[in-house]
Amino acid sequence: MKRTKFLVAGVLVTLVLAGFVSLFASASPDGLESVLLTGCDTADGEIAGGTCVLQAAGDHEIGGAFADYGMSFLDNDVLGASLAGILGALFTLAAATGLFWLLARGKKAPQAEPAEHA
Amino acid sequence: MSDLALHIPTDVIDGPVSLAFALIAALAVGVCVVAARRGLDDRLVPLAGLATAFVFAAQMLNFPVAAGVSGHLLGGALAAALLGPWLGVLCVTVVIAIQALLFADGAVTALGLNVFNMALVATFVSYGVLVLTLKVLPRTRWGLGAAAFAAAVVSVVAASAGFLLQFWLGGEEVGQSFGAMAAAILGTHVLIGVGEGVITAGAITAVALARPDLVHALRGTPLAQGPARTIKETA
Numbered sequence: 001m002k003r004t005k006f007l008v009a010g011v012l013v014t015l016v017l018a019g020f021v022s023l024f025a026s027a028s029p030d031g032l033e034s035v036l037l038t039g040c041d042t043a044d045g046e047i048a049g050g051t052c053v054l055q056a057a058g059d060h061e062i063g064g065a066f067a068d069y070g071m072s073f074l075d076n077d078v079l080g081a082s083l084a085g086i087l088g089a090l091f092t093l094a095a096a097t098g099l100f101w102l103l104a105r106g107k108k109a110p111q112a113e114p115a116e117h118a
Numbered sequence: 119m120s121d122l123a124l125h126i127p128t129d130v131i132d133g134p135v136s137l138a139f140a141l142i143a144a145l146a147v148g149v150c151v152v153a154a155r156r157g158l159d160d161r162l163v164p165l166a167g168l169a170t171a172f173v174f175a176a177q178m179l180n181f182p183v184a185a186g187v188s189g190h191l192l193g194g195a196l197a198a199a200l201l202g203p204w205l206g207v208l209c210v211t212v213v214i215a216i217q218a219l220l221f222a223d224g225a226v227t228a229l230g231l232n233v234f235n236m237a238l239v240a241t242f243v244s245y246g247v248l249v250l251t252l253k254v255l256p257r258t259r260w261g262l263g264a265a266a267f268a269a270a271v272v273s274v275v276a277a278s279a280g281f282l283l284q285f286w287l288g289g290e291e292v293g294q295s296f297g298a299m300a301a302a303i304l305g306t307h308v309l310i311g312v313g314e315g316v317i318t319a320g321a322i323t324a325v326a327l328a329r330p331d332l333v334h335a336l337r338g339t340p341l342a343q344g345p346a347r348t349i350k351e352t353a
Contacts, residue, residue: 001328010168018175026180026188031306032281034187036130038302039293052293057127060222067222069178085178088221092174096212097167100205103154109161 011093018085022069023078125217125224125232126281133227135288140230146238147211154204162205165332169200170209172321177213181313189310192277194240195248195270195318200325202334203245210237235280244273248335259323262336266322267315274311278303 001009027045029037033054040052047055065072069088071080131139158166173193180188193213197206214232217223224232247269255261282300291299326333 003329006329006332007164007168010172014168014172014175017172018178022175022178025178025190026182028180028182028186028188030180031183031187031189031278031303031310032126035299035302035306038299050293053130053289053291053299054127055292056129056290058129060128061226062219063222064220066220069221069223084221085175088178088216089171089175091220092213092216093167093171095216096170096209097163099212100158100163100166100208101160103151103208104158104160104163107155107159109159 014089014093015086018089019082022085023081125214125236126228126284128225128227130289131228131231131284132288132290135284136227136231138230139234139284143230143233143238147207147233150204150207150211154202154208156204157202158205162201166201166205166209169197170212173197173210174213174216176317177217183306183309183313187306189306189313191314191317192236192240192274194236194273194277195244195266195314196321198241198244198273199248199266199269199318199322199335200333203242206241206245207237210241231281231284234284235277239280240273240277243276244269247272252335257336259326262326262333263319263323265335267319270315270318271308271311274314275304275307278307 028034029042029045036053036057037047038052040050040055041048060067066084066088069081069084070077071084074080074083173191173196176191176193176196178190180190183189193210194206197209200206201209211233214224214236215229218226218229218232248265251265251268252261255265282303285299286296294302322333322335326336330336
């Protein structure tokens with residue numbers, strides 16, 4: 001497979017995962033959160049009673065419009081989650097490529113050399 | 119609190135321990151920046167960017183591991199297998215920073231803690247397991263898949279052990295003893311590791327079949343059979 005084709009296919013798969021497959025992700029607390037919730041009762045994702053480690057957790061310092069992979073300014077939650085995933089993946093792609101490009105400045109790949117040394 | 123806190127949130131680990139791990143993480147990531155530059159060239163940049171975006175997307179995909187409990191990819195094993203340990207650490211670090219700064223996932227004050235567990239511990243442990251298992255296993259897509267699976271399982275459990283260390287140093291037991299909590303954390307993360315292992319093995323073998331030269335863990339030695347024999351090809 002050509003390098004460009006491979007990269008384009010990879011970006012497409014990433015966007016489908018972030019914007020569509022993510023809508024079907026499990027909403028249950030993850031392994032860390034569920035253990036930290038031990039001892040508490042939860043209702044609709046909020047702590048309803050009992051005592052557990054996570055009660056000590058404060059609100060996120062920044063929060064922001066994209067908090068929890070949604071878009072607080074959109075009425076449609078599904079659309080918000082999908083767009084937040086797509087925009088997040090695109091932003092990550094741009095930020096990471098930019099940072100790695102800066103880091104690789106002045107370092108050319110060896111031409112016609114088979115891959116890299118081990 | 120928010121209803122979707124995937125990484126370590128605010129105030130679960132006390133200030134001094136958070137600060138100490140922030141310093142350790144900053145130092146270690148700094149070392150990775152220097153070391154990653156040695157192996158990096160302009161051809162590798164787009165792949166590293168893509169791998170980072172893929173890890174970001176994959177971390178959103180919580181899969182169920184038990185009744186009422188889910189898990190998601192950490193990405194350390196995938197990053198280590200594709201990019202090597204130094205660049206792999208940077209890849210996961212970028213993801214965790216973006217999640218904390220833009221998506222309120224993982225506290226800003228817990229950045230050092232989260233980077234330590236998911237970027238540093240998970241990636242380096244993965245790389246170690248990959249190198250060891252690839253010495254023993256055959257160089258086939260199944261051998262590579264099994265190595266990636268093992269690396270992912272061990273790395274997720276190691277990352278959760280990193281959290282336990284942090285909690286032991288700077289957390290407060292509430293509602294359960296540390297021992298009970300440790301057993302629960304390690305147990306669920308074995309299950310999450312199996313999920314991460316399946317995803318990582320699938321992704322790595324897919325890349326290895328399409329472009330084996332882009333899999334860092336395979337550098338210099340081609341897969342033994344199938345279309346992956348084209349490792350010498352560069353484009």
